[in-house]
């Protein structure tokens with residue numbers, strides 16, 4: 001059997017970029033997948049690419065809204081009879097220097113990532129604990145949760161918050177056999193909507209490189225000299241939630257071609 005056969009995965013922000021690659025990888029490994037995102041139509045379109053509604057469904061869920069999160073978890077339980085694996089991936093990056101960062105910027109970054117992942121983990125953990133069959137929660141945090149980059153105080157601070165949620169929940173949920181791990185990507189340009197949504201132009205301006213050369217720029221400053229693509233992050237989620245790492249919890253895996261190690 002495939003490694004994730006019979007498991008139900010709930011992936012936030014899965015209508016685009018890294019989340020879409022994760023949903024697709026977990027479906028390929030046999031999981032039933034719930035594609036949760038802001039936009040129902042986009043979420044349903046991605047789910048339809050993965051298979052029929054027996055294996056994948058799309059749900060609308062603003063992760064910053066507790067009622068919407070609960071409704072999405074309820075829809076998951078209704079569609080697939082349970083939940084086994086949760087990926088907190090939804091996010092966005094405003095990337096501004098301190099003096100340009102408004103209170104609204106700060107609140108939006110923290111609402112979607114720190115609060116959003118807290119709400120999703122809480123609603124999912126309740127279901128996981130009730131099922132008593134263990135489970136997995138994975139946070140897509142960032143290299144920026146540990147290392148300071150230029151002009152992104154609100155983003156990096158909320159990524160650091162997510163990274164600490166990983167450690168705290170690994171401790172708290174461990175007795176229920178629930179593993180909580182994180183992935184720290186960096187430099188995912190190709191296939192990621194963050195760049196399409198303005199982050200690309202922002203980073204290009206910050207580093208003084210043309211936007212279409214950002215992928216190469218990021219690759220060249222890594223120790224492997226290899227560009228990181230959404231599928232590389234999906235590979236890490238697959239390994240962290242698979243049977244081989246059954247005794248690993250509270251870990252953060254860098255997927256950055258070595259930037260954080262250098």
Ligand code: NAD
Nearest residue numbers: 013016017018038062063090091142185187188192193194
């Ligand atoms: P993306 O823009 O392609 O995808 C993000 C998805 O999240 C979108 O589909 C968007 O609609 C969704 N989303 C945004 N706000 C939401 C909300 N309130 N509720 C539900 N869904 C919401 O970006 P990506 O690059 O694939 O990023 C995915 C995650 O990876 C983010 O958490 C990001 O911070 C993290 N990350 C990305 C990189 C990178 O280099 N691209 C590096 C480190 C970490």
